[in-house]
Amino acid sequence: MKTIANIQKEIVDEFALFEDWMQRYEYMIELGKSLPIIDEKHRTDSNIIKGCQSKVWVYAELKKDKLIYTADSDAIITKGIIALLLRVFSEQHPSDILAADTAFIDEIGLKEHLSPTRANGLVSMIKQLKMYAIAYQTQIN
């Protein structure tokens, strides 16, 4: 199984192949389009992440000892960003998720290509993913 650090490195390497940010956005849009659709019953107001300009829903459940995230957004680029985050964090152990950093975001330069409100949205998303990990970690213990 790939570790969180491995996956982050993979993403950084992939992004290095692109020549400019338009290509990176095209890639993120494709990722967004391929993100599996969240189960309709989890697309609820209580699963909306606050602090994003577009609507973002995130849900997580524990299968065996791995946390499985599903998510959606009404904006496709936001969906692409979530797809990247889910690729890093989904199907990992809650304790690994909690211990992980998100250095790849800085390394691919994503944050500086988002406006401040959107960068805050990204922070809120990561926070929410970690909150789920905290909740399930407590449950496991």
Next chain:
Amino acid sequence: MIDIKKIRNDFPILKRKINGNQLVYFDNAATSQTPQVVIDEILNYYSNYNSNIHRGVHKLSQEATDAYEKARQILQLNFNARHSHEIIFTSGSTHSINIVAAGYSNILKKDDEIILSVMEHHSNIVPWQMLCERTGAILRVAPMDQNGGLILEEFESICCDKTQLVAISHVSNALGTINPIESILSIAHSNNAVVLIDGAQAAPHIKIDLQELDIDYYVVSGHKLMGPTGVGMLYGKEKLLNMLPPSQGGGEMIDEVTFEKTIYAKLPHKFEAGTPNIAGGIALGTAINYINEIGYDSIAKYEKSLLDYATSELLEIEGLKIYGQSKQKTAIVSFSIKSIHAYDLGVILDKLGIAVRTGHHCAQPIMDYFQIPGTIRASFSFYNTKEEIDIMVNAIKRAKLMLV
């Protein structure tokens, strides 16, 4: 006639490149760009006569005071106020509205009514809601039609002897609609209501004659008027401003202070507590002179041609819908494209060097009315060109291919 080449040269920022692309600045309804003469004036102030106004006996203070008061006169002449002391320098429209709303805290009574329109910017909603909370007054909202035009008959039907205040934008920031303020004023005045017109979006495009229109309060933001940020104007009729209590206490706004009692200074100083944005006020005067050198008539004509061109070119794009199609409009196009989130389009346009605004434009009730989360807003100024509109239209087509 607009000499576009010369005008574009006046704005150094227009030479900027964004992600390797020439900047196309279509966010003028949020903040207009600053011509070199205004930048130079700010530089001149801090380089040559920076000092505090109204109290120093020294040379610098006298120069600064003269320049600041001259700027007040420029505003007075531009808007044709009767007296220069009816012009209050504020930090912007929001501050201006808040001064008035706070001033009515002890004047309004329970069940008095304040009328707004549904197309107000949040800054012309929230201060009045706060005033209602303090006084028990009631907020009434005049509706608009599908084209984004105010329904004057509906306004007239809710305007009555309970109406104490009417606060309405001259031009809607989200749709560009020019409201029929003459009719609004006449209906309101026949009911003895006082009218505040939010001129933030109008002043850069429309010549305003405060006396001829018989406006009670008019507010303006400097940074939408080719001026610096953090400065604006509150105009009020002398009689009204004299009646209104000051919203802030401090230096500058007093005549005499003892611990028993303070006598407030006369207008305009009563509303200008503390050291103001001196450089900002002076530079706003320069900005207004700059606009008048080009001329409001030439500006209106030129911007109308940009609006018409952008409207027809944008409507060629399949699935594109324009919100706000009132016959009386400033050069704002607010639109959305079927199955594309405004945010996504905004991001791609930004990557291509085009600055537009996406979202609810601080006017959520308008978005609720059209039942949309937000729009993309391109707002034009007299330094924009049809070529830039072509660049935006092509960029939208390219983004559409990526996003759909």
